[in-house]
Amino acid sequence: ASEERAGGSARRAPERAMGADETRPLAAAPAGPAAALEDVGAEAEAVASEDSYAAQLETVRRLRASGASAEAVRAAAARLKELKRGAYEKLPRGTVGRRKKRRAALDAGVTVLDVDVSIKKRDAPAIATYPPIDVPPTDEDGFVRAFDVPNTTSLLDAGENGGEDLAFFRRYGFVVYQNVLSAAECAATRDEIFAELEKVYETFDRNDHKTYGSLPVETYGLAPDPAVFTPQCVANRQHENVATCLARVLRIDDPYTDLLVSHDRWCVYRPTKNVPGVGDRPDWKTRPNLHLDLNPWTYGRTERETETDELNGMDTPTEDKDKKDTKNKAFLSVAETLSFETLRDFSRETNCVEAKTGPHCQGVLMLATNRVEDGGLQVVPGFHTVFDRWVKDGLGDDPKRFADAHDDWRFSRLVVRAGGAGSFKFGDDDFEIQSRAFRVAAKEGAYVLWDQRLVHGTAPNDSSRTRMAQFVKGFRKSKVSAGRLARRSERVRLEIHKAGAETEGAVSELGRKLFGLE
Numbered sequence: 405a406s407e408e409r410a411g412g413s414a415r416r417a418p419e420r421a422m423g424a425d426e427t428r429p430l431a432a433a434p435a436g437p438a439a440a441l442e443d444v445g446a447e448a449e450a451v452a453s454e455d456s457y458a459a460q461l462e463t464v465r466r467l468r469a470s471g472a473s474a475e476a477v478r479a480a481a482a483r484l485k486e487l488k489r490g491a492y493e494k495l496p497r498g499t500v501g502r503r504k505k506r507r508a509a510l511d512a513g514v515t516v517l518d519v520d521v522s523i524k525k526r527d528a529p530a531i532a533t534y535p536p537i538d539v540p541p542t543d544e545d546g547f548v549r550a551f552d553v554p555n556t557t558s559l560l561d562a563g564e565n566g567g568e569d570l571a572f573f574r575r576y577g578f579v580v581y582q583n584v585l586s587a588a589e590c591a592a593t594r595d596e597i598f599a600e601l602e603k604v605y606e607t608f609d610r611n612d613h614k615t616y617g618s619l620p621v622e623t624y625g626l627a628p629d630p631a632v633f634t635p636q637c638v639a640n641r642q643h644e645n646v647a648t649c650l651a652r653v654l655r656i657d658d659p660y661t662d663l664l665v666s667h668d669r670w671c672v673y674r675p676t677k678n679v680p681g682v683g684d685r686p687d688w689k690t691r692p693n694l695h696l697d698l699n700p701w702t703y704g705r706t707e708r709e710t711e712t713d714e715l716n717g718m719d720t721p722t723e724d725k726d727k728k729d730t731k732n733k734a735f736l737s738v739a740e741t742l743s744f745e746t747l748r749d750f751s752r753e754t755n756c757v758e759a760k761t762g763p764h765c766q767g768v769l770m771l772a773t774n775r776v777e778d779g780g781l782q783v784v785p786g787f788h789t790v791f792d793r794w795v796k797d798g799l800g801d802d803p804k805r806f807a808d809a810h811d812d813w814r815f816s817r818l819v820v821r822a823g824g825a826g827s828f829k830f831g832d833d834d835f836e837i838q839s840r841a842f843r844v845a846a847k848e849g850a851y852v853l854w855d856q857r858l859v860h861g862t863a864p865n866d867s868s869r870t871r872m873a874q875f876v877k878g879f880r881k882s883k884v885s886a887g888r889l890a891r892r893s894e895r896v897r898l899e900i901h902k903a904g905a906e907t908e909g910a911v912s913e914l915g916r917k918l919f920g921l922e
Contacts, residue, residue: 457487462522523815523833526805530798530816531836535786539842540576546776546845550582553645554652573653577788578844578854584645585849589636590771594872596636597627597670597771604628613682616674624690624862625871627669631750633903635910640769641665641876642915646851650878653765653853664884665918666877667750667896670771673779673871676864689864691813694784694837696859697766698757699818699826700795701803702738703857737761738825740888744895754877755825757856761883764856771872773848779865780873781844783858784837791857830859851876881920893920 464480541549551569573579585593598610607618619625640646647659656662674688739756742749757764774780787794799806806818806828815831830837843863844852854860856877865871881889896919900907916922 457484459521460484460487462525523831527816527831527834529800530794531834533790533794533798534836534840535784535790537840538576538785540572540785542845546843547847548580548844550580550846550850553581553584553648569652573853573855576783576785577858578783578785578852578860579653580844580846581645581649581851581853582847583849584649584851585640585643585769585771587848589640589643590848593636593640593670593771593874596634597672597872600627600632600634601672613675613679616679616682616688617685619672619674621674621688621690625671625673627671629747630669631667631747631899632669633667633899633907635903635906637670637874638900638903638907638915639910640874641667642912642918644914646767646769646876647878647914647918649851649853650765650767650876654763654878654880656880660914660917662881663918664879664881664920666754666875666879667899667919668754668875668877670872670874673865675868675870677866678868680868689866690779690862692782692861692863693813694782694830694841694859694861696828696857697754698828698856699755699803699820699824700791700799700828701801701818702824702826703758703795738822740885742888742891744891747895747899749895752821752825755821755827757879761879762856764877764879765853766856766860766877767851767853767875769874769876770846770848770850770852771874772870774846774871774873775867775869776843776845777865777867778845778869778871779863779867780871781852781860782841782863783844783854783860784840785842785858787840787859788855788857830861884920889920897921 460480460483464477464484467477467480543549549572551572554569569579569581601608601619602610605618607615609615642665646665647663650665651657651659651663654663673690674685676685676688679685679688737756737758737760739753739758739761742752742756744750754766768781803818803820806816807820813829813831814833816834817829817831818826819829820826832838837859841861841863846852884892900911900919911919911921
């Protein structure tokens, strides 16, 4: 579960729903829209005045939403079809298939949709809910204010930080704890990561920057596998300081009884400026992005249902809750349906979060000092405080308006995953959100935790140094059903065994608790 999950590949044509929204009425459209307009009065005549696909599509939706007559809707849909046909007639002959047509439209510069106007109109309510710019405090070197690891007896009290760490977290949506890992532990993790890269990419040599070109840029420097079970990464995941920080933020009194940690991976950002023996390599930069690792509609819906769920006894012990879920499949969260037959389910687990199983926080361990120019985590401070309003007043009730099958990075979109899980990607053209992004710089051994409702992402490396980090998030064990916990734990046991004796020997008593093994 990482801030890297940006998704997408090569940019495709904008595809604002030239599909389901118009196909049903078009099937019943009259032969000539003009003839139909004569019969439906002034409302339908207004429909014919639109000259762009995007505007006409909005008109069709408006008519449907207002309960307009079937004749008016059919006439508007006919006009919509006419506009689309007119645009496609400009494409090269022989271009068939919806996706190919859209791609050809983009390549040929043919305007099928007034995308900019349509997107601005769609996004305006959401943008109006964004939080004011609130820049967190940093030192003269640009490092964000960091706090000491809280002592284990003060998880629910002010503690030695005087409660300032939690006040910081509540205000900005993230917090940095310093010296969570020692220098030796960070060095051992870096060695382990480099060894894995040298095994997977045979031409790669950590000591020769000329070989760094063999590493892929499209995957955000992430490990090849969605979950890593090498000895030091496992040791970091079960580290007492990591557990203490997670418990502090998640408001868990005892990490031994009610804390589970994720099984995630690491990332490596190559240097891109003044690279020894290479020079400048801007092509090694990862793509900047801002996103949320959740589906705002399913998360928001369950949040509004939380009080009802509690009154109905859903906040019950794990065993009882699992029995209830089994009898009420319709109420199962997506996370509870994960089989853990593949490692990918450990990353899917992150995108399945719901308010009723929260709180949820994500985290990243800094395996090397990460300065502002080194690239990495960026957040939109305070977004978690407006998340509910953003969903309700900004996005609206129809996720289909954002769930477009496109990879155009300019526009915000919902990437829907199995069962309703997903992630929300903020567009490059959303200047208001991009201008609020804040780079979180932190020193070696630091642990950055952020509320999962906080907009976050990454900025590219713009320095001569390598960025290295490991992702570890946490959540409450009491909010996980017995069935899911059993399936998850069995997969963890299998992966630890496959990793070998060194990894098996590295699992501590605390680790067995945090991994759900006992």
